[in-house]
Amino acid sequence: MGSLIEDIRKEQIISTAITTIADKGFINTPLSEIAKEAGISKGVISYYFKSKDELVKKVMDKILSDSKKYINKVVAGEKTASGKITAYISASFNYMEVNKQHFDALVDLWGSITAHEEKLNFNKKNYDPCRHFIEEIIRAGIKSGEFVSIDVRLAASLIQAVIDGVMIQWLFDENAINLKDARDEVAKVWKAYFFK
Amino acid sequence: MGSLIEDIRKEQIISTAITTIADKGFINTPLSEIAKEAGISKGVISYYFKSKDELVKKVMDKILSDSKKYINKVVAGEKTASGKITAYISASFNYMEVNKQHFDALVDLWGSITAHEEKLNFNKKNYDPCRHFIEEIIRAGIKSGEFVSIDVRLAASLIQAVIDGVMIQWLFDENAINLKDARDEVAKVWKAYFFK
Amino acid sequence: MGSLIEDIRKEQIISTAITTIADKGFINTPLSEIAKEAGISKGVISYYFKSKDELVKKVMDKILSDSKKYINKVVAGEKTASGKITAYISASFNYMEVNKQHFDALVDLWGSITAHEEKLNFNKKNYDPCRHFIEEIIRAGIKSGEFVSIDVRLAASLIQAVIDGVMIQWLFDENAINLKDARDEVAKVWKAYFFK
Amino acid sequence: MGSLIEDIRKEQIISTAITTIADKGFINTPLSEIAKEAGISKGVISYYFKSKDELVKKVMDKILSDSKKYINKVVAGEKTASGKITAYISASFNYMEVNKQHFDALVDLWGSITAHEEKLNFNKKNYDPCRHFIEEIIRAGIKSGEFVSIDVRLAASLIQAVIDGVMIQWLFDENAINLKDARDEVAKVWKAYFFK
DNA sequence: AATGAATGAGCTTTCATTCAT
DNA sequence: AATGAATGAAAGCTCATTCAT
Structure with missing residues (x-):
């Protein structure tokens, strides 16, 4: 917990979430889209964030x-x-x-x-x-x-x-x-x- | 087109949409909820508004x-x-x-x-x-x-x-x-x- | 609520659930499988039963x-x-x-x-x-x-x-x-x- | 094959699987939970058991x-x-x-x-x-x-x-x-x- | 031997929309 | 005009399994 790679991934996901939401709108941004934009698999987001809501709050x-x-x-x-x-x-x-x-x-x-x-x-x-x-x-x-x-x-x-x-x-x-x-x-x- | 009953219905739907969205938030407001609040059936909304997006615009x-x-x-x-x-x-x-x-x-x-x-x-x-x-x-x-x-x-x-x-x-x-x-x-x- | 068609559908779904679960086992029976066996769409089950758990209880x-x-x-x-x-x-x-x-x-x-x-x-x-x-x-x-x-x-x-x-x-x-x-x-x- | 440590590990995993499944139910017991309860990493289970099914059989x-x-x-x-x-x-x-x-x-x-x-x-x-x-x-x-x-x-x-x-x-x-x-x-x- | 990050298939559930009545 | 049963695409989320380290 709190490892380097974890922090990097979280940062990467949050950052990608921002640009994706800014671009397509929150409603049109499923987790899969953020994953795609970040070049990672859908599961990774759930792995690092308990729920979409939690990700949104962090964003x-x-x-x-x-x-x-x-x-x-x-x-x-x-x-x-x-x-x-x-x-x-x-x-x-x-x-x-x-x-x-x-x-x-x-x-x-x-x-x-x-x-x-x-x-x-x-x-x-x-x-x-x-x-x-x-x-x-x-x-x-x-x-x-x-x-x-x-x-x-x-x-x-x-x-x-x-x-x-x-x-x-x-x-x-x-x-x-x-x-x-x-x-x-x-x-x-x-x-x-x-x-x- | 533009009959009296049509106008009344549209007005009623838009009005209910506003209060429902204000109360529960857009994301938590399916058309079925607006219909329920308005005391009408779900189908009526689709009948008077081409899509949910159109209703939102009208709202x-x-x-x-x-x-x-x-x-x-x-x-x-x-x-x-x-x-x-x-x-x-x-x-x-x-x-x-x-x-x-x-x-x-x-x-x-x-x-x-x-x-x-x-x-x-x-x-x-x-x-x-x-x-x-x-x-x-x-x-x-x-x-x-x-x-x-x-x-x-x-x-x-x-x-x-x-x-x-x-x-x-x-x-x-x-x-x-x-x-x-x-x-x-x-x-x-x-x-x-x-x-x- | 409690209409004839509703009762028939519920009965049909429960009945199909029993045969499907008996055949493939509960773990291998997603709702989609029950729907397929019953010749209806997946959504119908959710329409008549609040959750899979509720269906199981009814079964x-x-x-x-x-x-x-x-x-x-x-x-x-x-x-x-x-x-x-x-x-x-x-x-x-x-x-x-x-x-x-x-x-x-x-x-x-x-x-x-x-x-x-x-x-x-x-x-x-x-x-x-x-x-x-x-x-x-x-x-x-x-x-x-x-x-x-x-x-x-x-x-x-x-x-x-x-x-x-x-x-x-x-x-x-x-x-x-x-x-x-x-x-x-x-x-x-x-x-x-x-x-x- | 069949080294001492291997046997101990297998025994430990099977034993933990029993208590965990008894406690939470099979459906609510992912391998990760067994691993957590056993104080080992998820990968170990896959290392010693070909699949979850095999573990269940051994249990x-x-x-x-x-x-x-x-x-x-x-x-x-x-x-x-x-x-x-x-x-x-x-x-x-x-x-x-x-x-x-x-x-x-x-x-x-x-x-x-x-x-x-x-x-x-x-x-x-x-x-x-x-x-x-x-x-x-x-x-x-x-x-x-x-x-x-x-x-x-x-x-x-x-x-x-x-x-x-x-x-x-x-x-x-x-x-x-x-x-x-x-x-x-x-x-x-x-x-x-x-x-x- | 052991880890745990990563994958992705597969699940339940929601819901806009359609359409027979 | 109106209903609400039915559809099915799409979503969030879980988790067995893999694999680089």
């Missing part, structure tokens, strides 16, 4: 944690609250741009979360940390006097919301919106908002 | 056009560009709040749009009109001198984005964000942005 | 209740306790002889009862009634003075035991034991036992 | 030959035919009682004998020797004048039958029948029968 975890890791690293490179907010927004859009498949797959997999409890759980694991992360930055900015005093919780939600909303438009049509323009404009709007 | 159309109809009506009640923008945002959130099931179903059905062409088509039919609608309002506001001059296309996208993004957070956890607060805050932010 | 119920029905009827034709005991034994062997397939299938299906609770349940539903039935006869015989006083519970168990034991030998090799001879000998032994 | 052989060995030894300790019959019956029940798992597994494995030829073969290898063994005792008893003259073949069959039949009732519910009582009663009945 979503991977997409979100990779994204989070990148963004956090970029933000950590900034000192000021203002710099951090801008970095968060920039990093979000930049990462999105070079990892479109990940988000294509992610949005597709939302539909696989059906139970109410699962939704709450997904939210708690994925959205809450993002919001909290932004909240902390804003709070620090208010404390240091950089930002005006605002509803931190709500502001964090709205920042995340505009990022996600832009992403959706872009996923449905790459040409509908230019990510770099959106990035710059969002940064501008929120600076205006925070600095009064 | 999405219905959700989006109902929403659009309501919003447009509210917006039409306003005279100024500023009033119209505020009305658009308010109406969007208000409608969302009383029609949660519709959007639960909608997000669930996104995953059923798999082909690239279908995505472009969905975007063209659903997002583009929204954006254009907002664009027109902004354009009128700029022309009349109400608003400062801004990138109309982008501004429209961002307004729609923040609405959609909030919706997603709310769909995953009703308690994660208060829709009325979000509505008021979004209105405030954008007024600040447009008026200088 | 065992059918085998045992048919047998019980026949035996009880024969026994009811006798007046004296002695006549009833002999009738029970005779009927058991006679029924066995013309319904070999049923018992081939039954013994094969024993292996499908795995959980401890299921075994107890199977016993309670199938063995207990048989034993109780014999016990009642013996008790009546003792009361009427026909039989000597014996351990009723144990005697009933042993009568059933010798019948079942003979059956097993016969199922494994029809020529290993002559059912009619066994029938007569068992009757003789037990009469000797009961009458002192 | 049944082991169960039956162990039982036979014990019974024969006990019987050999008796001088008279009467003593030998009583010993056979007693030994059968006593062995059963302390080796319940073996018979749980055995009954479970009956279902794996599917081909007609296999059944005949199983019978020839297992039942016939038992019956012959009893027959010889009875024959000697008749010859020596201990027993009345009876149908030896049939008598042997019935003795084995009642033992097997009691076992089955007991396997399905340990509390349904008391093995010691059954043992004593069976001995009593048959003595009465043989001695006239």
